[in-house]
Amino acid sequence: MKSEVCRRKEAWRVIFILTMGLLCVFSIFVCLSIGTIKYSLGEVVSALTDKDSPARIIVWGMRLPRILTAGLVGICLSLAGCILQGVMRNNLASPSTIGVTSGASFIGYITLVAFPGLSYLLPVGSILGAFGTTMLIYALAYQKGVSPVKMLLSGLAVSAMFGAFNDIIKTFFADRLGNASHFLVGGLNNVMWNEFWMILPYASVGILICAFLPTKMNILMLGDETANSLGLRTEVFRFILIAISSLLSGSAIAVAGLISFVGLIVPHISRLIVGSDYKYLFPASVFLGFLLVVVCDTIGRIILPPGEVSVSIILSFIGAPFFLMLLRTRGQKQRD
Template sequence: MKNSLKTIKENNSNFYKVFMIMIFLGLSIAAFVVGNIYGSMDISIKSILGILKCPNNLDPQWLVIWNVRIPRTIVGILVGINLSISGAILQGVMRNPLADPGIIGISSGAGLTGIIILILFPQYQYLVPPVAFLGAMIAAIMVYILAWKNGIQPMRVVLAGVAVSAVLGAGISALMVFFSERVHGAIMFMNGGLSAKSWPQVYMILPYTIVGIILAFLMAERLNILVLGDDAARGLGINVEFVRFELVVIAAMLAASAVSVVGLLSFVGLVIPHTVRLILGSNYKYLIPGSAFLGAAIVVFCDTLGRTIFAPIEIPVGIIMALLGAPFFLYLLRRQR
């Protein structure tokens, strides 16, 4: 009888989690639709469907929808997925709800190397994703080394990440000062924006998103074990340091690919996974898809808000996310004390 009740409770719990993931998926679809409707030129759903059914290269609305809004919203979705999954992985690896690619320095590492390419070697922009990944990995290793002392402690990770971010941020600022005549192309990169993003950026980030999602799902069970603690994980036959390194590589790849396309977009990897964890719990089989869908929805909704609230002036999505994420970060930091 007890076993039957337990099974029923587990089934109800799993149904609830799947239902909420479907809600997050619905929000991401709604964000995609809203992002294509609203902007400097509002276009109805009926008109959008008509444009897609009967393409006309001479129609201004077709040009706006196909060359601007659809690829821009797709980039926003992919960036939200990448940063959210990256943050969820890092929070599990570090066992710290305050960890995210921006706060612990991974985004700054990717940003510095990306800025170096954009400012010093603009002719090699196609190298930004792999170089940003290298910078992200170096930053992650620096944080890991600085935070290690008889194991990983959550607060040491945050403090080490803040220190590494400050140093790397100083490097970015120095480059912008010394090469001020070339800084125009880096301004949007610094603030995290989706302006002027089109199909080339979709093709740039999409492979990293696909590979990252697959690897994250394959590692979900090991991540669940790792969250239990190093001793428990070793007792279950997990090579803790090797698995942790694998997960950091996946998180760095996802974060670096997002940063290489939109720049330094903070707080997505912090706010989204923690919100999803409060709703769905800490099982990464549900946390990863939940974070991906909700992250996609939030980034696209924030970008649409930034495009429309003061139209025709556009506010980068990074500023909107910072306004939402900073209070949430302070709330989490207060809870940790």
């Protein structure tokens, strides 16, 4: 039978995850109310419910889609990071560190150039790009588990290569890229409902599938030989995981372009707080990812009026030190 200590630990994890969930809801309302024009909570609620409210255009038409998209991007990148860290058995893996981000945007660019009128194909392009890049890195770095050095180096090289291609495309086909400015600039400026609906189907499929993965992920973490002996077909499962992480990171990249850090730090922070069991790690990452990107985007929106600071800059400023601090204090506790 389970001991008291163990039950308390479990309860604490559940409470943490639920609190994060509530904070996410809370953050939506707070972020809806603040900005160049400030609204009270009452005005926000009436803007959401009443079509004729004066705040409707800004709150419903501009802030809400941006907040929801930011949240979705956060969820996608954190889950993709969680999965990649498991697949590569390596805590340094994330869509940006292994070059998936630039590979995905490369194919995204190609899609835009080849089919200039069909910008709704952009997520498909970036998902395929993400998938191709992940498989490439995996093949380059895999030898009975992925060596961290090889993974990072090949990620760096692949990143640089695709980055160069991207610059070439931007220089020579600038006229054809006009209608996809968020994707080009990166960040979430001027994101509207269109962008949200564009990625929602892909992102939600990816997120839903993740609900079925925790036990299998836990088994995979025991190493291939043990996982095989427990009846998990590791080769097939890895392939599926790479596909799902590509679906997730590709959808995020299609609206937000090059956002780094989220996919790396959110899984880490979650792991430090709730532990490495994917049953808790996935939900914790979902909420933390949502919260982090939404809050950082809102800060970027209001910090330097009348201009905006890109969410990825804010993410680096807030995310990096917080992460370092957590790593230090938590690391010590675990050793004691």
